[in-house]
Amino acid sequence: xxxxxxxxxxxxxxxxxxxxxxxxxxxxxxxxxxxxxxxxxxxxxxxxxxxxxxxxxxxxxxxxxxxxxxxxxxxxxxxxxxxxxxxxxxxxxxxxxxxxxxxxxxxxxxxxxxxxxxxxxxxxxxxxxxxxxxxxxxxxxxxxxxxxxxxxxxxxxxxxxxxxxxxxxxxxxxxxxxxxxxxxxxxxxxxxxxxxxxxxxxxxxxxxxxxxxxxxxxxxxxxxxxxxxxxxxxxxxx
Amino acid sequence: xxxxxxxxxxxxxxxxxxxxxxxxxxxxxxxxxxxxxxxxxxxxxxxxxxxxxxxxxxxxxxxxxxxxxxxxxxxxxxxxxxxxxxxxxxxxxxxxxxxxxxxxxxxxxxxxxxxxxxxxxxxxxxxxxxxxxxxxxxxxxxxxxxxxxxxxxxxxxxxxxxxxxxxxxxxxxxxxxxxxxxxxxxxxxxxxxxxxxxxxxxxxxxxxxxxxxxxxxxxxxxxxxxxxxxxxxxxxxx
DNA sequence: GGATTAGGCCTGTCTAGACAGGTACGCTTG
DNA sequence: CAAGCGTACCTGTCTAGACAGGCCTAATCC
Numbered sequence: 230x231x232x233x234x235x236x237x238x239x240x241x242x243x244x245x246x247x248x249x250x251x252x253x254x255x256x257x258x259x260x261x262x263x264x265x266x267x268x269x270x271x272x273x274x275x276x277x278x279x280x281x282x283x284x285x286x287x288x289x290x291x292x293x294x295x296x297x298x299x300x301x302x303x304x305x306x307x308x309x310x311x312x313x314x315x316x317x318x319x320x321x322x323x324x325x326x327x328x329x330x331x332x333x334x335x336x337x338x339x340x341x342x343x344x345x346x347x348x349x350x351x352x353x354x355x356x357x358x359x360x361x362x363x364x365x366x367x368x369x370x371x372x373x374x375x376x377x378x379x380x381x382x383x384x385x386x387x388x389x390x391x392x393x394x395x396x397x398x399x400x401x402x403x404x405x406x407x408x409x410x411x412x413x414x415x416x417x418x419x420x421x422x423x424x425x426x427x428x429x430x431x432x433x434x435x436x437x438x439x440x441x442x443x444x445x446x447x448x449x450x451x452x453x454x455x456x457x458x459x460x461x462x463x464x465x466x467x
Numbered sequence: 468x469x470x471x472x473x474x475x476x477x478x479x480x481x482x483x484x485x486x487x488x489x490x491x492x493x494x495x496x497x498x499x500x501x502x503x504x505x506x507x508x509x510x511x512x513x514x515x516x517x518x519x520x521x522x523x524x525x526x527x528x529x530x531x532x533x534x535x536x537x538x539x540x541x542x543x544x545x546x547x548x549x550x551x552x553x554x555x556x557x558x559x560x561x562x563x564x565x566x567x568x569x570x571x572x573x574x575x576x577x578x579x580x581x582x583x584x585x586x587x588x589x590x591x592x593x594x595x596x597x598x599x600x601x602x603x604x605x606x607x608x609x610x611x612x613x614x615x616x617x618x619x620x621x622x623x624x625x626x627x628x629x630x631x632x633x634x635x636x637x638x639x640x641x642x643x644x645x646x647x648x649x650x651x652x653x654x655x656x657x658x659x660x661x662x663x664x665x666x667x668x669x670x671x672x673x674x675x676x677x678x679x680x681x682x683x684x685x686x687x688x689x690x691x692x693x694x695x696x697x698x699x700x701x702x703x704x705x
Numbered sequence: 706g707g708a709t710t711a712g713g714c715c716t717g718t719c720t721a722g723a724c725a726g727g728t729a730c731g732c733t734t735g
Numbered sequence: 736c737a738a739g740c741g742t743a744c745c746t747g748t749c750t751a752g753a754c755a756g757g758c759c760t761a762a763t764c765c
Binding site: 238239240274275276278281295296297298299 | 717718719720721722726727728729
């Protein structure tokens with residue numbers, strides 16, 4: 230007879246145990262994770278069960294395993310599925326971290342020539358503008374500098390972007406027709422650098438995104454990520 | 468006594484077997500994949516071995532498993548990655564500029580542990596290595612640091628890469644099954660910086676690309692672009 | 706005929722034991 | 736002191752057997 234309700238699989242319990250040790254600060258990056266045999270003794274599981282837990286954590290990039298040596302907490306490196314238009318809040322929460330947003334600016338603006346061009350409106354046209362910082366566990370992970378065309382998507386400014394991300398709102402407000410991305414490496418200017426709390430020598434990944442709805446440009450956004458803490462990944466079927 | 472050289476793990480052989488059935492057309496999208504017990508009988512492995520193979524294929528999105536029903540070939544991915552696998556020579560020529568490549572290194576190497584891991588071979592295995600600089604109108608636009616698994620794609624080193632790009636050769640030599648990209652912003656080290664003729668303060672876009680053929684990793688490449696002169700673009704249908 | 710049930714196949718998980726090969730460290734030997 | 740060797744520990748893999756629970760179908764019962 231097994232224990233009363235084996236609600237969650239034991240290998241998941243082992244994964245959870247390790248993840249807790251890491252997020253709780255008991256295990257820092259580079260630290261040695263209990264070996265399979267130690268987990269066998271401590272958690273009373275079979276080695277294959279501990280092995281599966283550690284193997285999956287390695288596949289997830291949480292730990293690094295070296296045959297003959299041991300298992301170690303991986304250096305944190307955030308990666309997201311790329312231009313699969315994804316919601317940064319979900320992304321952060323799926324990693325088990327706390328998500329938070331800070332609103333730097335939110336209001337209507339008059340389009341400059343450059344911004345107007347990017348958004349497909351003439352200079353001087355009214356656009357909704359938001360400037361947010363997205364935090365993962367208190368650490369800034371993205372600066373989102375976004376312009377929305379109010380004649381394509383209405384009501385953008387009426388949102389509380391500490392509760393719903395611009396992406397979430399836009400996805401439900403306007404059916405996404407097409408998106409265009411530009412990815413660049415830049416040395417950020419002082420404003421972005423301060424918001425991301427970066428050194429002068431840090432590189433930044435700039436994702437410039439435009440999305441279309443109803444045949445017109447709905448929104449143009451500049452997403453800045455710290456180069457040292459972020460990467461894009463993706464797969465392609467050929 | 469095991470078989471003479473147990474070169475590759477048996478669960479990998481099972482994965483390879485399934486992938487061959489799929490890429491060979493024997494198993495189409497939606498088709499039922501042999502059950503674990505069938506694989507046990509057909510390939511003479513333990514069920515746990517067949518289980519691991521199918522479980523990993525499911526994690527890779529190649530198959531879909533339904534408890535109590537069976538395992539099925541996954542439907543083709545709906546959306547493709549915007550970072551299309553492009554040929555840099557075509558890209559440059561399409562802008563009306565002159566393309567030129569300089570070969571810094573070309574030859575066989577023994578895989579370090581890190582490189583072996585990226586290429587899915589054990590440390591010490593032989594890999595073909597090339598290090599090229601691609602020029603647009605005399606200005607360096609990309610440093611391509613590439614490793615090719617000669618057991619997947621043969622004859623890599625016999626090319627004249629001033630006349631054909633590695634990408635061109637690989638596309639015709641091996642049918643691309645899948646590609647994976649990682650995009651990062653980095654401050655390049657001195658070697659890369661010199662090859663790209665960059666200032667110390669310039670950022671670099673690093674595209675790390677791996678491609679699969681026949682279910683195995685065919686090649687892993689690091690593509691460095693000067694942040695000030697390069698950007699990635701792509702579109703996504705949503 | 707329609708509802709219920711039993712059996713068979715499937716995935717999902719867990720276990721205990723085994724062998725291989727890599728790595729590090731300390732001891733021994735020259 | 737340096738080189739080499741043995742040993743202990745680690746990951747990586749494989750196996751055979753077990754039980755649980757989902758799902759489908761076919762036989763059975765009302």
